[in-house]
Amino acid sequence: MKDSQNFNKISLFVIAFIMNIHAIKATEIDPPFDTYKHVFEPFGVTCDLCGCSTSSGSFGFGTLSNSNFVGIRYIYQSFESKDGIFSNSPTTKETFNTYQLWAQLPINDVFYLSLNVPYQDLNRAYENGYKENLNGLGDSSIMGWYKLQFYKKESDSLTFSTERMASGHSLQFGVGVKLPTGKFEEALADNVNPGFQVGTGSVDGVFAIGYNYGSNKFGVNTLMTYYLKGENKNDYQFGNQFSYSTNFFTAFSKKNYNIMPFIGFSGDVYDKITQYNETLADTDGKILSGTIGSEVAIEKFIFGTNYTLPLSQNLFGGNVKSKNRFSIYVNFAL
């Protein structure tokens, strides 16, 4: 009985999911590519992973325990990009600071929303000492989630228990949008990297499936996210993106606080960028990173930090290198 109820919910969800994909596809079949505005050395690569992707699934949408919260998060990322077409061309160093308001808000027992409003502060330094800065509101995202909680098999079917025992396993299905709340600047100057943007300027569809397991001592947190990228006003369309992450955590319960260290990996795969119906060479890429971090829960507060180091990467023909990233957050559990 319970299973069939769950099944119905899943089917409904899947139907809605497919309908959404079709809705997006339908508008993309007839893409109005006519103009776009951009200049970027070396390749016209606007690397989406740079300024604009901090709402990416590989960063996660919430806390380890998948609880509801409101909080703030700071993300530091550093990159190195080649500024020219030769192997000995100069490089530029980019550092991105992102300050996010993020939240996971309950609707009822099985539905919740996740919200993300970033403020971006992007810096780029050239070898000759020239520096650029861009800051402002980034691209916000909102996602609706359905959580499918699995329950332990009832051992005694004669007992009508109103309280079912949670097995600790759950699946989450999320659908949402990333909105162009960040400004996608037209080319500022010839030496400005358009990947150096606070926003992509596009409305993107976001689809996610997560799996969580949590017991008192141990947990797993897995998330796969797919981004269907729209085109922006400048008729530039970033490649679709697939992000994944898995973190294993353990919990040490103390009298007044909980410590949950975690270790895991995450990655992103980017399709090529499209412009005027043509894909651009060297605009795809992938990256796999290792993550280590910890959360500390003190009463209603969750303090978290993590450090991410790329294990392997090939981004944009090797012209962009992700160096590392670091995040810290404080959440207030709801």
Add this chain to the structure above:
Amino acid sequence: MKILKYTLGLLLSIFIASCSSDDHDTMEDLTGQTGSLILKFDNGIGNQDFIFGTTYTNFKGETYQLETLKYLISNVRLTDNQGNTYTYPEEENIFIVSEANGNAAGEIYITLNNIDAANYTHVTFGIGVDQERYASGADGQGDFLTTAQDEGMMWSWATGYRFMRLDGTYSSPTKTNAALNIHMGSVGTSVDNYKETTLAFPNEVLVREAKEPSVHIKADIAQVFDGLTSVSFDAGYAQVHTDEITTGVIATNMSGIFSVHHVHND
């Protein structure tokens, strides 16, 4: 279940609303519209950026350093996706690409203005000066004659233009820091070394009134010496001036050094 339906319904409608886009004309009317295009010349040695004073090695094992690197580009033509050809106005259609004029990234810009708006797929240009332009006499050269003289790209009017100028030194098993001067050109009307090259763009270049697309052209200077023919400085290619044989070999090599690395549609 109601909430489920409402939530999904809401999300669905957000999607449909946000993903619908304005109607764009797929066929643009470009009649009478003009725009500009930048050709960025980027000199390299293989996959290395060219830098003055750096020691490079040719296939014969001889090493060389350059202190001058410049060449003439003329008769730039663009072919669009309909097969039409646009030719830049003849009088202005000659340029000197000089490494010394490169920006911080070592790129030399040639800006072409008032080009017919179109989606271009190929560029064709000549290296040097063709016989027709040369035959138009000193007056027919316009301001370019003075420019070329100032840049050291003329021998004399009778001999004509130097199409390229590579000055520096080379070392080999027998010579150390010997003079290296590659001054290839046509010799009056007796030797014609003018050659053209056509390069395809990896993406269409959209010239429009409100845009400034650019084409990044890589010039592999190593192929001047190791192109179709590999030459040896010691075997007569340290001083290339008006000799019919050696200038011809260099001219042929020179016509193959260019490739389009990428384009920007700005």
